[in-house]
Amino acid sequence: MNDISVSKEVIRRLPRYYRYLEELKGEGVTRISSRELSDRMRVTDSQIRQDLNCFGGFGRTGYGYNVEELYEEIGKILGLDRIKHIILIGAGHLGQALANYTNYRRRGFCIEAIFDRDPEKIGMKVYGIEVQDIAGLEAYLSTHEADIATITIPKEEARIVAKRLVSCGIKAIWNFAHTDLELPEDVVVENVHLSESLMSLSYKAKEQRKKREESGQ
């Protein structure tokens, strides 16, 4: 479990391994070699072995990896074996979509409170949880534990709320606002910038179209 230097790339790939292992488990596959897995995932077997060895030797020479075991181990590495208390800031469409996605619960992600500043939304129920006034954020956090705050509000407000969250002791933010939050070093953030994702796709589509036109003529 020497995780002194796990690169960002490895961390990004880890959930993907988890997904493929879950699939294999569902298919009843009990063991798999890095070679077979690499075929499925379209990466090199070398990368798989290298990645997994950041966390310890899960494989057995001449055998490969035990699917169930590896699945469990990666789950633990990702922290899926414990409950993560989540609060959601923003009860708009996106916030509601995230709250309603029940699969997170299976992985220990439990939304426990939803906040918004819109009086129209306050009091409303989303996935059985009553939307609270954001004004009560500090009061809530003084009596409840929260591991992750999910932010789905416009960027200007997001920056302000992020500061409030941090001063209440929040250490992890899942940020959907279209801005980079300025956060202290000890607060981790995962940005989901949907508009940037769509623009990248637009770029790739344009390039692909160019290519088609060139070869087509």
Place this chain on the structure above:
Amino acid sequence: MNDISVSKEVIRRLPRYYRYLEELKGEGVTRISSRELSDRMRVTDSQIRQDLNCFGGFGRTGYGYNVEELYEEIGKILGLDRIKHIILIGAGHLGQALANYTNYRRRGFCIEAIFDRDPEKIGMKVYGIEVQDIAGLEAYLSTHEADIATITIPKEEARIVAKRLVSCGIKAIWNFAHTDLELPEDVVVENVHLSESLMSLSYKAKEQRKKREESGQ
């Protein structure tokens, strides 16, 4: 405009430059040096110059970059200067959230049709657009142009629908389903795997907590 080899990393960063330039424009800044921009964006000035030079010399020695001009140029590179016809597959919470996000329209992304297979959803209006029966997908695409298909349906269905989309000539897919779609080489895809993003955050939060505990004791 020598874009023979623009790396994936550069493409991912491009929309971020665009966002910062828009911000600067809003602040009334007319010119900026790679050094100043690097301070804001927390990257190296060297990387900025290197990145921008993939697409041509937008700067002037001794002056820097003209904000308005660079903003426009990057917009063009990203294909934001033309209308992109989008169809949305899946009128669930996430699909509705995406359809309702009006800012995309400003960048030329226009949702023109929404499909679902659920009889409860068919006929419903989302952001003024009537949800159609997915059975009519092929008929629709035989008479309408579409540049991008957004997929927000469960993974099993997503794979099937992706095949149908491809055989109708769709060349770009924005995929929110929790699976890797098997697509021909000439079809570009941008995956948004939200659950993987959340798991990565969970990992980072766990590591950070470990660090705190170690130093705290």
Place this chain on the structure above:
DNA sequence: TAGATTGTTAATCGATTAACAATC
């Protein structure tokens, strides 16, 4: 002109792939 800053080449750094001895 002198100062500033680019575009670009070269150096460094990190991540991926290849190779293979160890071993089940």
Place this chain on the structure above:
DNA sequence: TAGATTGTTAATCGATTAACAATC
């Protein structure tokens, strides 16, 4: 045992950073 496959070291590849001549 022979065959398979790991864990790990070394080689390669690509991306980032540094440096600086060119020049506005």
